[in-house]
Amino acid sequence: MNKKQKVLVLLIALVLIVVSVSGCNQKQQADTGGQDTKTQVTRVSLATGGTAGTYYPIGAAITAVITKYVPNVEATAESTGASVANLKMIQEKSVDLIMSASNTAFGGYQGEEPFETPISNIRGITALYPETFQFIVLEGAGMQTLNDLKGKKVAVGAAGSGTERTAKILLEAHGLTYQDIKPEFLNFGEAVTALKDRLIDCAIVGAGIPTAAVVDASATLDIDLLAVDEEKTKKVLEEITYLQFVTIPEGTYKGVDKDVLSVASPALLITHDEMDENLVYEITKAIFENLPQIQSAHALGKNITLENALSGMSLPLHPGAEKYYKATGLIK
Known part of the structure; x- marks a missing residue:
């Protein structure tokens, strides 16, 4: 076999290999309908x-x-x-x-x-999980109930927020409107800072407990929590089903040595x-x-x-x- 014949044989063999591989690929595509089998995410x-x-x-x-x-x-x-x-x-x-x-x-x-x-x-x-409404005051400020907030500077939450909306509802359940208090529209971080600086008398915070900002405040301040009145609040909760009674356990914050009845929205x-x-x-x-x-x-x-x-x-x-x-x- 001369050199030209050898080259021709090699070319024919190469063509047969290519055809064989192509045929296998076509068979695989036929088996899968010719579609991409990669799963869509x-x-x-x-x-x-x-x-x-x-x-x-x-x-x-x-x-x-x-x-x-x-x-x-x-x-x-x-x-x-x-x-x-x-x-x-x-x-x-x-x-x-x-x-x-x-x-x-x-x-x-x-x-x-x-x-x-x-x-x-x-x-x-x-x-x-429940986001609990906390009425935070300084211990010794002479406030025992929500009704004691009359005439006080109260941080009720950022304007239009869920905290502000619910704070207004709970205050009204206790006979207080914004005309009876001095409302400050602060988010809970600002409210706790204002309480630390004694710029307000009460910070209303709606958040999961323990709330980090309140924990920090209780480390340097003597704080107390005001409880909601059960009978007055019960009437509200009968109408507003997304609010529920909760208890803030004693010891949640430093210096708070009693269970405190409050309200939460999940x-x-x-x-x-x-x-x-x-x-x-x-x-x-x-x-x-x-x-x-x-x-x-x-x-x-x-x-x-x-x-x-x-x-x-x-x-x-x-x-x-x-x-x-x-x-x-x-x-x-």
Whole structure:
């Protein structure tokens, strides 16, 4: 065999190899319908709050559980301005899930200030943990009940916030209007600072307990907590179902050596009405079947239980969440 013949044989062999490989590839494509078999991933975003608060660590734990246990879903927690900002984001569907105080969510759903129009597309998934209203005063200031706040400078919360809305309701239940006090519209961090500086007489804080800012204040100040009147407040709670009685245990803060009766509004996990029903079902299922991973993320996580899922819920449930609660017997 001469040199030219050898080259020709090699070329023929090479062509046969290429044809054989091509045929195998075509067979594989035929077996899979010629489609890309890579699984499509659904991305889910959760708007929480500031990284120093409670929403973010609990939200991050929730998204970690979703990513791990809901097939083909990647969830991420976003740090945001919390309840009011989150409700505006979910109204625009720029996120898929949010965390919000129940009282603020109810205000958004109704279109109350600071919301210009009702946020009618929001739907509840679950209640998380109670955000407790704390009436903080300096010990020895001569105040024993909420009625003693008459004529005093009271930080009632940032204007239009859920704290401010609820503070007004609770004060009115005790016969006090803004005309009877000197209201200061401060967020809870500003309110505690103002109390430290003795610029106000009472700071009303709505947050999970123990609240870090209040713990810090109690380290340098002698503080006390005012209790709500049970009979006066009971009438309000019969009408406003997202508020509940809670007890602030003695020892929660330095110097507070008695149980204090108060009111709480839960933090909620919320979505919008166009979120896929099966996806919300799987998210709800993943949360409650893997609670220890969420409960361990923050001290308040222990309050997240299936039994408390609907406690203080101020919104219509998303059908996917409702389906899960019916499957577990929580809803009959």
